[in-house]
Amino acid sequence: MDIPPSTAAPGGAAPGTLQRWLTGPRFAGLPAPAEAAPRLSFEFFPPRTEALEQQLWAAIRRLEPLRPRFVSVTYGAGGSTQERTHATVARILRETALTPAAHLTCVGASRAEVDAVARRYWEAGVRHIVALRGDPPAGQARYEPHPEGYAFAADLVAGLARVAPFEISVAAYPETHPAALSPEQDLDNLKRKIDAGATRAITQYFFDTDVFLRFLDRCLAAGITVPVVPGILPVSNFAQVRKFSAMCGASIPAWMPRLFEGLEEDPETRRMVAAVVAAEQVRLLQANGVDEFHFYTLNRADLTYAIAHLLGARPAPAG
Numbered sequence: 001m002d003i004p005p006s007t008a009a010p011g012g013a014a015p016g017t018l019q020r021w022l023t024g025p026r027f028a029g030l031p032a033p034a035e036a037a038p039r040l041s042f043e044f045f046p047p048r049t050e051a052l053e054q055q056l057w058a059a060i061r062r063l064e065p066l067r068p069r070f071v072s073v074t075y076g077a078g079g080s081t082q083e084r085t086h087a088t089v090a091r092i093l094r095e096t097a098l099t100p101a102a103h104l105t106c107v108g109a110s111r112a113e114v115d116a117v118a119r120r121y122w123e124a125g126v127r128h129i130v131a132l133r134g135d136p137p138a139g140q141a142r143y144e145p146h147p148e149g150y151a152f153a154a155d156l157v158a159g160l161a162r163v164a165p166f167e168i169s170v171a172a173y174p175e176t177h178p179a180a181l182s183p184e185q186d187l188d189n190l191k192r193k194i195d196a197g198a199t200r201a202i203t204q205y206f207f208d209t210d211v212f213l214r215f216l217d218r219c220l221a222a223g224i225t226v227p228v229v230p231g232i233l234p235v236s237n238f239a240q241v242r243k244f245s246a247m248c249g250a251s252i253p254a255w256m257p258r259l260f261e262g263l264e265e266d267p268e269t270r271r272m273v274a275a276v277v278a279a280e281q282v283r284l285l286q287a288n289g290v291d292e293f294h295f296y297t298l299n300r301a302d303l304t305y306a307i308a309h310l311l312g313a314r315p316a317p318a319g
């Protein structure tokens with residue numbers, strides 16, 4: 001950014017308060033939320049217990065009036081939640097006005113088995129699949145495709161398109177998938193998934209806005225023109241996020257640990273800090289023209305609801 005001559009610090013000295021105020025990023029400098037509500041989607045995971053089921057449904061009910069474009073339900077490692085994912089998706093279809101998307105992975109199943117799961121979704125009225133390769137099962141360091149299975153997500157996308165005319169979303173990695181040979185090959189892989197029939201990419205979470213915006217540029221340069229939707233993770237538990245980020249290749253910016261320092265036993269303050277961090281992130285994205293957001297809700301509504309509100313989302317009027 002150009003510094004106005006009247007406020008530039010003389011002789012390259014450290015900038016003064018006025019100069020910092022005039023040139024530094026701040027909320028007041030961002031535009032107000034757009035008139036048009038952002039396009040939202042919310043991700044949930046299938047609950048394991050009755051108590052978690054109640055927590056999930058409280059979150060779904062709270063977020064439903066924000067009219068997301070779809071809500072997605074994850075598929076546990078190696079298909080471990082196949083029945084629970086199906087039950088959750090089916091209940092969303094039955095009991096809400098929401099459009100569900102079912103996650104589906106390649107791991108540990110033959111093509112015929114995966115196709116059967118997909119067919120069952122289609123017959124139940126599910127029209128949107130988030131197609132993924134999946135991670136190796138716990139204890140197995142490297143991913144090995146099932147001998148009769150879909151090897152990679154691009155193969156699954158092509159297979160699903162043969163089962164039924166699903167809407168298909170796929171995963172994208174602004175900081176490159178950890179097993180990719182190079183950022184270029186990872187981007188080629190994303191392109192293959194789109195060419196095979198996917199019409200949306202949802203990104204792994206990230207915390208630096210620059211990371212996502214640079215990735216968008218690279219996608220466009222590679223000829224990827226479908227929506228690339230940022231995955232937003234409100235950090236309700238920093239210790240957990242740090243651990244998970246090390247595995248999935250999302251970097252933790254240097255400024256972040258300090259923000260959550262000393263809050264290990266203070267979930268309430270942690271949530272407030274998390275709201276500020278995510279609010280700044282999404283508002284910067286919005287100021288840069290991003291109008292579609294996918295939230296990793298972790299089956300809790302409060303942070304997602306507040307951040308969606310800041311983006312301009314409002315509940316549908318009653319009745």
Ligand SMILES: Cc1cc2nc3c(=O)[nH]c(=O)nc-3n(C[C@H](O)[C@H](O)[C@H](O)COP(=O)(O)OP(=O)(O)OC[C@H]3O[C@@H](n4cnc5c(N)ncnc54)[C@H](O)[C@@H]3O)c2cc1C
Pocket residue numbers: 073074075076077078103104105130131132133134135151152153154170171172177178179180181185186189193202203204205231
């Ligand atoms: C939005 C989102 C939702 C997710 N939901 C789930 C879920 O519900 N359940 C779950 O288990 N996991 C989920 N994951 C995690 C995902 O399964 C892992 O990140 C997995 O390791 C990669 O899946 P993918 O679909 O991106 O794989 P792919 O696109 O197949 O890519 C996997 C890796 O293989 C490389 N690759 C691809 N094709 C080839 C090839 N032909 N030769 C060599 N290398 C190749 C890629 O560059 C990449 O490094 C999700 C991730 C995201 C971002």
